[in-house]
Amino acid sequence: MTNRLDHLTWNDIDQRREMSPLVIIPVGSCEQHGPALALCTDTERARAFAELLAERIEPLALVAPTVPVGVSEHHMGFPGTLTVNPVTFVQFVFEIVESLARHGWRRMFVLNGHGGNDAALGVLSTRIMRELPDICFAWSGISPLVTDVSADHSTSVLRGHSCELETSQAMYLAPEIVRSDRLQAGTSERSQLTSQAALSRSRRAIHYPLPYDRVTPTGALGDARSANAELGKLLIETAADRLVPFLVEFASSEPAPPAASISTRAGTTS
Numbered sequence: 685m686t687n688r689l690d691h692l693t694w695n696d697i698d699q700r701r702e703m704s705p706l707v708i709i710p711v712g713s714c715e716q717h718g719p720a721l722a723l724c725t726d727t728e729r730a731r732a733f734a735e736l737l738a739e740r741i742e743p744l745a746l747v748a749p750t751v752p753v754g755v756s757e758h759h760m761g762f763p764g765t766l767t768v769n770p771v772t773f774v775q776f777v778f779e780i781v782e783s784l785a786r787h788g789w790r791r792m793f794v795l796n797g798h799g800g801n802d803a804a805l806g807v808l809s810t811r812i813m814r815e816l817p818d819i820c821f822a823w824s825g826i827s828p829l830v831t832d833v834s835a836d837h838s839t840s841v842l843r844g845h846s847c848e849l850e851t852s853q854a855m856y857l858a859p860e861i862v863r864s865d866r867l868q869a870g871t872s873e874r875s876q877l878t879s880q881a882a883l884s885r886s887r888r889a890i891h892y893p894l895p896y897d898r899v900t901p902t903g904a905l906g907d908a909r910s911a912n913a914e915l916g917k918l919l920i921e922t923a924a925d926r927l928v929p930f931l932v933e934f935a936s937s938e939p940a941p942p943a944a945s946i947s948t949r950a951g952t953t954s
């Protein structure tokens with residue numbers, strides 16, 4: 685049985701609505717991923733991981749079509765990267781959620797393969813809380829679920845994009861998008877940064893975002909040469925182990941009742 689919404693007919697979906705109260709919406713990007721990973725890396729990781737999750741909790745979840753372009757302004761210095769304005773991204777995903785709500789779904793989970801979408805997803809959750817209060821909405825990334833495992837198995841000081849960890853995930857989830865003959869070290873030591881790039885990463889709580897081409901000449905942060913499918917399996921299966929119990933519980937969670945006004949709640953008159 686497939687769990688992909690767009691691979692079913694409307695009659696199938698009509699039957700699945702009862703047993704699949706949750707829809708996972710994968711979102712990715714079309715952006716440079718260094719010399720060895722295809723532009724669809726985030727999209728393919730999100731799609732494949734969403735399908736793996738749906739299979740683990742079958743038949744509780746359907747997987748919506750993957751959003752293939754995200755907020756990638758910071759990668760536009762590299763050919764082929766596509767980006768949309770964060771406002772467009774929020775609007776597009778909002779309308780997917782709204783479409784599903786019109787067909788009766790009340791629990792939606794966005795699985796995000798691209799950290800650049802995070803800020804927009806925060807805005808999206810606020811919009812959904814305000815405009816679709818009878819929807820239960822949650823989201824997560826993939827790598828943020830396993831930062832401890834990543835720290836234990838990484839070889840680079842600087843990492844986080846097309847590095848040994850992301851490349852390993854891709855090798856496990858979508859090996860066809862990895863050019864294994866082109867694996868090379870990206871910017872992986874602080875000493876390789878320009879003074880501006882070093883300043884932008886000098887203090888954890890201060891945000892000084894720079895376009896990626898000012899941080900790394902190859903587009904990669906980390907060292908993909910130590911990537912392997914076994915590490916990818918460990919990262920992905922651990923992330924799934926941590927997300928599955930949440931999704932099972934989330935699939936039966938009820939939307940919060942509408943917020944009461946202070947006077948109603950207190951039972952007082954003005």
Ligand SMILES: [Zn+2]
Pocket residue numbers: 717725726797798845846850
């Ligand atoms: Zn990525």
